[in-house]
Amino acid sequence: xxxxxxxxxxxxxxxxxxxxxxxxxxxxxxxxxxxxxxxxxxxxxxxxxxxxxxxxxxxxxxxxxxxxxxxxxxxxxxxxxxxxxxxxxxxxxxxxxxxxxxxxxxxxxxxxxxxxxxxxxxxxxxxxxxxxxxxxxxxxxxxxxxxxxxxxxxxxxxxxxxxxxxxxxxxxxxxxxxxxxxxxxxxxxxxxxxxx
Numbered sequence: 539x540x541x542x543x544x545x546x547x548x549x550x551x552x553x554x555x556x557x558x559x560x561x562x563x564x565x566x567x568x569x570x571x572x573x574x575x576x577x578x579x580x581x582x583x584x585x586x587x588x589x590x591x592x593x594x595x596x597x598x599x600x601x602x603x604x605x606x607x608x609x610x611x612x613x614x615x616x617x618x619x620x621x622x623x624x625x626x627x628x629x630x631x632x633x634x635x636x637x638x639x640x641x642x643x644x645x646x647x648x649x650x651x652x653x654x655x656x657x658x659x660x661x662x663x664x665x666x667x668x669x670x671x672x673x674x675x676x677x678x679x680x681x682x683x684x685x686x687x688x689x690x691x692x693x694x695x696x697x698x699x700x701x702x703x704x705x706x707x708x709x710x711x712x713x714x715x716x717x718x719x720x721x722x723x724x725x726x727x728x729x730x731x732x733x734x
Contacts, residue, residue: 540734545621548586550579554708572605637661644682669702
């Protein structure tokens with residue numbers, strides 16, 4: 539059994555994020571879903587970006603750190619889009635991380651914007667669409683390829699799905715892709731089963 543913390547995307551902790559977390563937990567895993575927006579659910583990606591900027595990076599980081607403060611070692615950190623920034627930061631900097639599930643985003647592990655190197659022994663899966671304007675066209679897919687290439691195939695996997703939707707794993711949004719999400723969930727549970 540793996541323990542996962544899944545951080546929501548820029549539209550907040552939607553019913554679709556909760557449903558995705560429920561599916562992840564169906565194999566007997568424990569999945570926590572902290573609400574870093576404290577109940578707010580922006581109506582669009584642009585409104586969500588504005589809300590995140592208004593809250594501020596420091597406050598969002600503090601909320602995330604409080605959410606994981608009492609958890610044991612061996613946690614898998616997951617995030618969807620905006621939530622990847624938090625998940626990846628914790629996976630790379632919090633002692634005892636076991637793995638990371640990065641959905642529809644990936645931060646670089648080298649260069650000016652990097653958090654730092656990927657920690658030894660921490661598994662990672664990255665999932666995104668090949669024509670997603672945020673994931674594929676803003677450099678995240680390149681960061682994902684670098685991460686997989688650096689960490690190696692034993693611990694790192696990149697899965698790219700055909701399509702141009704962002705937030706395609708959220709069943710409560712029009713961008714939802716049921717077929718791709720089913721594959722994402724199957725592959726994610728396989729990683730959790732290996733780590734559990």
